[in-house]
Amino acid sequence: MAEDTIQTVRQAELDAARLERETVEKADHMLAQARQDVAQSLVRLKEDFAKEEEAALKEASGQSEAMLREAVANTEKCIVDLRLHAETKKAEAIRQIISELLA
Numbered sequence: 001m002a003e004d005t006i007q008t009v010r011q012a013e014l015d016a017a018r019l020e021r022e023t024v025e026k027a028d029h030m031l032a033q034a035r036q037d038v039a040q041s042l043v044r045l046k047e048d049f050a051k052e053e054e055a056a057l058k059e060a061s062g063q064s065e066a067m068l069r070e071a072v073a074n075t076e077k078c079i080v081d082l083r084l085h086a087e088t089k090k091a092e093a094i095r096q097i098i099s100e101l102l103a
Helices: 002-102
Strands: none
């Protein structure tokens, strides 16, 4: 009977040791899987951020090009207006000179 008890205790110790090893292995596996999942998530996040950054840069580039075209159009209009104004003033100056010469 004592031998049965000793055998039962030894078997319990072996079972406990096996269970401990299995638990450690399972924990190691879970930790490795978690690290792999985090690494994959980081890669996806970096890719997503890169795509968002690229889209934002394209949008900003498009906006700056539109602003530049608008500024060029406004400048060209101002140049046309200034030339017309200069022509008008030139014609007035010529009339005044002729008027002064004839008077």
